[in-house]
Amino acid sequence: MLLYVWQSFENYFATETHGKTSYTMPKRTDLHTILVIGSGPIVIGQACEFDYSGTQACKVLREEGYRVVLINSNPATIMTDPNVADATYVEPITTQFIEEVIKKEKPDAILPTMGGQVALNAAVQLHEAGILAKYNVELIGSKIESIHKAEDRELFLHAMLKIGMEMPKGAFVQDLEAGMEMIDEIGFPAIIRPSFTLGGTGGGIAYNLEEYREMLRNGLVASPVQRVLVEESIIGWKEYELEVMRDTNDNVVIVCSIENVDPMGVHTGDSITVAPAQTLTDREYQHMRDASLKIIREIGVETGGSNIQFAVNPANGRMVVIEMNPRVSRSSALASKATGFPIAKMAAKLAVGYTLDEILNDITKKTPACFEPSIDYVVVKIPRWDFEKFHESDNSLGIQMKSVGEAMAFGRNFKEALQKALRSLEQKRFGFGFDHPSYNDITPLEEAELVPLRSNLRKRTSASIFDLCDALRAGMSTEEIHSLTKYDPWFIVQCKQIVDEALELVRATHNGLTLSDVSTSQMRRLKRYGFSDYQIATILCASESAVRAQRQHLGVIPVYKTVDTCAAEFESETPYHYSCYDTENEAIPSDKKKVIILGSGPNRIGQGIEFDYCCVQGVFALQALGYEAIMINCNPETVSTDYDTTSRLYFEPLTFEDVMNVIELEKPDGVVITFGGQTPLKLAQRLLEANAPLIGTSPEGIDLAEDRQRFGDLLARLEIPCPPWGTSVTENDAVDIADRVGYPVLVRPSYVLGGRAMQICYREDSLREYMRTAIAQDPSRPVLIDHFLENALEFDVDAVSDGETVIIGGIMQHIEEAGVHSGDSSCVLPPYNIAPSIVETMRQYARSMARELNVIGLLNIQFAVQNEVVYVLEVNPRASRTVPFVSKATGVQLAQIATRVMVGEKLADIKMPEFNASMSRTAIKESVFPFAKFPHASVFLGPEMRSTGEVMGMDSSFGRAIVKSHISSGNALPLTGNVFISLSSHDKTTRAVKTARGYVELGFSILATSGTSAFLSQHGVETTSVLKHYEGRPSIIDQIANGDVQIVINTPIGENARHDEAVMGRTAMKYKVPFFTTLAAAEASLHGIKALRNESFTAISLQDHYASSGA
């Protein structure tokens, strides 16, 4: 029926709806198999948010009946769990291997928008190599033209100008000269953005000509297309992001707006951000929304999610477009968790032809997905940095992302969300200041003391938020703080409210107020402002438990609200909750059997996705057993905080207070603390004292394994050797101990995480120096001194125990010798070149220790083998970093089995297979490092863990596996060329000669520093001597830069790498030359190069691997 008045409508839609004439577009039936590309190893700027998005995509596509094929080199992901996709390829994400997968699996389409920049780049490369056309594979989600338009700054600029959008002034330059010419126009500070790099790598802000030239040069190198955008600085402007979704019918919705607390100038990944936008009028917001709709249409993202960033001049509202990501992103993961609108899941559905009105809102299950979430809370995200891992780097923030993780928190106001997010970071901070007695000093600051404070406020660092607190405490005005920091006054005043509230209590305490005097209304206000019991206790000089008890006595207990996408307008079905101190509680516990799993909090070096993997496996196992699996976590990037994964999700900080609140509400049958790494373990003792029903290994068992003295006694009783050791709090004692146990010694503060502040001392002087530093830092904390087993082989064993039976899940041999942190070391499963009797000894030791510690669940042991003697280095009765790798390599789901054991099943009934050390395939785990982000940090590996992620290479032989793991980690092995060798005096051995000879036999030429050259020549290896960095030019550095070196083998002298070695390491990193710092790694690569030269490679799915071995 054509209505009279609608003739005009028809005309309108013919011209105005962007050429779409079909009004319904059902699910595509022409597609059968879809290849999803993952994002590879976790690196800074690309973390487990893509595991979350990819897992969602795989899940939803399978639910829709498609056959899903997945490629991702990262074994720590949940998406590479063999149950997530129909065929799972843990293989390098390169054109070559993706083509192999395409050949085998014959996908109809590739979904490249779930795997971050890695997947998008892979898609572009596949297109450029003609592979998509050759195999007739379609890209869904984003088309090549759209990717180009969004990613290529020049095309993007033109597109924006075409639709009338403003961008910062600037230009693209391809060489230094052109860049230098631009500077007059754009002025200082100038922004340098290399094209096609991740997380702003190689970019920067230049304040003077010299800096500008340097950054320009670096940027041109960092950009794979040697092109850099130089542009006007809009530092200090307000920064916003909108998450946009579009379907094939051109319906567009905004899922979430995000406002950055840190203004322009700090990478959004390093910014404190808040959702929704707080300081835009509706007109301004709609102006931005209109712009987003125009942009996504112009860029042509046909279906799925995009992230668009804007900057707004606070003085006059001028709005410019910063950039657009035509894919799901870190921000979209955040927006999904912040709103309850699962962007990746929806994007996957849209990619196969659904329209937004055909999909139901995931949370209400009643209303359609084509709406814009309305939220009735505030969400704050704060990044977590690990600067202390990179000693030589300062904590300044800029346009290049440096954070390794983030925490997010919900509150019914900004203050509450901010304080919860700060305590979620687990950096010994319990809120916005007032968590240390020093905050109770309210003596006014002298003018002179304000000078350094002002200077700090001008800088953007990882500590800026606490500088803000100090400024407010000092009584600095909002105007002054704004002029120094450019934080929006609204945020400053919110923070001032927190400080004022705290100061009121501090002053009252000075006047004699004690805990019991605090009124109900004051207590409630403090809690509504997000203060933790810890902060209140610190101010009142009371204990945290006393505050908790008194608070509960006053009836001030949290209630839980629901994240429901609609501000409570409609009933919701999904139990996704956060705490606040409002009136009504919506989280009504069920009467089902239930277990709470405590997550691992924000990612950090040493504790990342591997633990989230274990938690999620635990959830799966519990759900399969009919339990309600309740998750508590605060990391928005993860799969564990996907409300669709868990039975019930509490998005809460992992502090005792917040965890115990949930436990008291839910009254679970069990609480699992052994999957989330150190985070939940730190709470073990207090949870136990609070009668939380912990399941699995008892905190007593955990403590026994961590307490060196008691554990040493236990080993002595079991007659298991460990390296001799001692503890000391003084320099002289330490020297005595070292003399007793023998040099070299491994020294570290007791109770360290991730090997922080560990060092190997070869001589007394360096030991003395270490002790002086350690004592200066904390004289009360003893230093552990172990005899260091030099040149020992190191092994990791993961096992499951039910208290009676202990079954070994996997044994891994480290490729690097003991001394390199196990999280950084490459490792191989099963062990190679080791006697079966040694393996058997390790199994026996593992069993007896597990029984002695009464382990119920997972157990990880590190062994060192020196001269055929097996030593125990460490036992951790909890999930380890290697559990996902072992599970992927063996096909045995260790974490799931451990969960079943924890709720009372017996291994005998589960029929878990014992690890087969003569299995027919080899898996190699290789670590990935963020050195490119920390240009001043040492690139040499040591006892302190610094890798952010890992890859797995798995194939039928050691050599084949290492080829794959090298490609995946971005260090593809060369076939021919020059190998540069520089050996430390320790390494001038026959082993080194053999290794060098191995390279020569494969046709490589050897370059070496004078000393090494002389040594190798003496032993009959022909070398060309080259100059070291400091010896003059052309030096080895120039040769690496010129592409004349294909492999660098540089074993550093024992302790601090000399300056020139550091330069060389960085240069090798920069030019992506494989860089080996141990002979063992150099030897291992020989196997790889041999395989590479003589054999052909293909991609093998996990499912095929398991089928062929019967696992």
Place this chain on the structure above:
Amino acid sequence: MARLAAVLALENGMTIEGEAIGAIGAECMGELVFNTAMSGYQEVLTDPSYKGQVVTFTYPHIGNYGVNDDDVESDGIKASGLVVHELSPTVSNFRASRSLQSYLEENGVAGIEGVDTRMIVRILRSQGALRCVIAHGANLDHQELVARAQAVPSMSGQDLTPLVTTGAPYQWENSEAQRWDYRPEQRGDGARKRVVAIDYGIKRNILRRLSHYGCDVTVVPATATASEILAYDPQGVFLSNGPGDPAAVTVAIHTVRDLIGKRPIFGICLGHQILSLAVGATTYKLKFGHRGANHPVKNLLTGAIEITSQNHGFAVDPATLPANAVMTHVNLNDNTCAGIALNNAPAFAVQYHPEASPGPHDSDYLFRDFMKMM
């Protein structure tokens, strides 16, 4: 610094304690409703359709960007009161001229803050819109307040247009700042059309949008008769939004019935309901209404989806539409009627707010269609 206490009393007997905001002690009563828009409180409060209603804002921070002289939908606050979780202690926006608190004081409008607004929404969601009273002061008699809430006249059957319509006809002079001129490419540059807008409580952005698309608008009172309207020889007639029960606006229904077929007609919100009533359909009161800026509406002719701004407590029953009227738009959240058109006369109307303000601009095309129809 403790603020003055306040109590929100509901007709169902509940009383909720909070703190006083706005004009202290001002009388505040009406139908308690909620709005889920996350921005645009100034537009909401000045929207005449909120006459007789106390608005609960679901977004917990209200007042962040203050108020300014431009973002108003009428000459002042029209809502009877407001309920917020937290009123901003500061104002941050380059356009702000004053704080929301001082704006409330100027307008003599009272409110309450520090209450669990989400709980209130859940109550309204399950029990429907409730009459309420907000009172300021210590030691208030809760029972007495509940009794007063119960005495507030019900919205059903009330014609509230006389409270908000213009007293005399006037010509709309557009003074919209250039920077907010969205869709400039669709600005009406051709011959201007003469339009009469019947003011049941018209929002200024409707007038701004009509003007943008090329209409010279004469605004007439809600009680204007068809002959008075036709005396302007308009090329089109616009039926505005407004407060209250549409079925009670009987004069307007008669007027519109007389205009159908004589001039092209476009109606919004109450105007939509009046057009529907004029052709014989009936309206009914929704349980808790639609108030927000995120409601999906599907255009049934094109299949396109619009994210719309909504504010209505009554709806047209599509089953009662006569043969000459067709439902053209549907609300996808609850499948209620979101728009109709006549097929024997140039007349169409939508239940929602294409003029947005606050809210998305997705439905702006309707103004252009009205232009095309004339």
